[in-house]
Amino acid sequence: MTNHELPPLPYDYDALEPSISEQVLTWHHDTHHQGYVNGLNSAEEELEQNRENGDFESTPAAMENVTHNGCGHYLHTMFWENMSPNGGGEPEGDLATRIEADFGSYEAWKGEFEAAAGAAGGWALLVYDPVAKQLRNLKVDRHDLHALWGSHPILALDVWEHSYYYDYGPDRGSFIDAFFDVINWESVEDEYQTCLDHFE
Ligand SMILES: [Fe+2]
Structure with a gap:
């Protein structure tokens, strides 16, 4: 079973100012993104326990938690990578x-x-x-x-x-x-x- 971990930001917390403040980036990465990582891990643990116990009553809800928290984790990871203090301009x-x-x-x-x-x-x-x-x-x-x-x-x-x-x-x-x-x-x-x- 994968133990998902919060990836570090690819820049400092204040690196995107003034577009995104240090405060918002800190909350967003350390609290919100961390919450999705934790939610994904706990939902996967629940699915694993249910399979071991042969009791699937809570499995559909846990599956919803996998997609909600998994997509949250993956999209936030991409969002951080999609920004840079040297960014801007147009694609080439x-x-x-x-x-x-x-x-x-x-x-x-x-x-x-x-x-x-x-x-x-x-x-x-x-x-x-x-x-x-x-x-x-x-x-x-x-x-x-x-x-x-x-x-x-x-x-x-x-x-x-x-x-x-x-x-x-x-x-x-x-x-x-x-x-x-x-x-x-x-x-x-x-x-x-x-x-x-x-x-x-
Ligand atoms: Fe977010």
């Missing part, structure tokens, strides 16, 4: 070409992604869909609702209130703008290349 190379091919233009992709981020009750994701072999934007509620099975996130933006309310109040749009100032496009390009290597 193969990813830029693919965004233009699949969305029409960078501006059209960005407008669609921002619409998802403005409306989501969880996350806006840029994903690679290996069935259709195309990039898509998804609007995800909580951590695991309105997912597209099989798709691989390559850019994740957390729009839960714990992600921005302390810094921006109800002005989620300013937080989304600030996120674009710190996007680590190299990390997105790396994830995209991994998808190409596997599926194309």
Whole structure:
């Protein structure tokens, strides 16, 4: 059984200021993300115990806890990697070409992604869909609702209130703008290349 652990942030807690404050990043990583890691571990322990005992009464609820906390853990891990104090700008190379091919233009992709981020009750994701072999934007509620099975996130933006309310109040749009100032496009390009290597 895997014992999931909280990965360290790939930069200091104050490294993303002023886009994200040291206080918010500390709470978000150390408390919220840690909570999803703990929740995933305990849900998996419960499933294991139920299998050993042959008693599956609490198993469906534990399965829900696996997807809620597992998606929370995985998406937060990607979210941290998707940002950098040296971030910002626009995608380059193969990813830029693919965004233009699949969305029409960078501006059209960005407008669609921002619409998802403005409306989501969880996350806006840029994903690679290996069935259709195309990039898509998804609007995800909580951590695991309105997912597209099989798709691989390559850019994740957390729009839960714990992600921005302390810094921006109800002005989620300013937080989304600030996120674009710190996007680590190299990390997105790396994830995209991994998808190409596997599926194309
Ligand atoms: Fe979060």
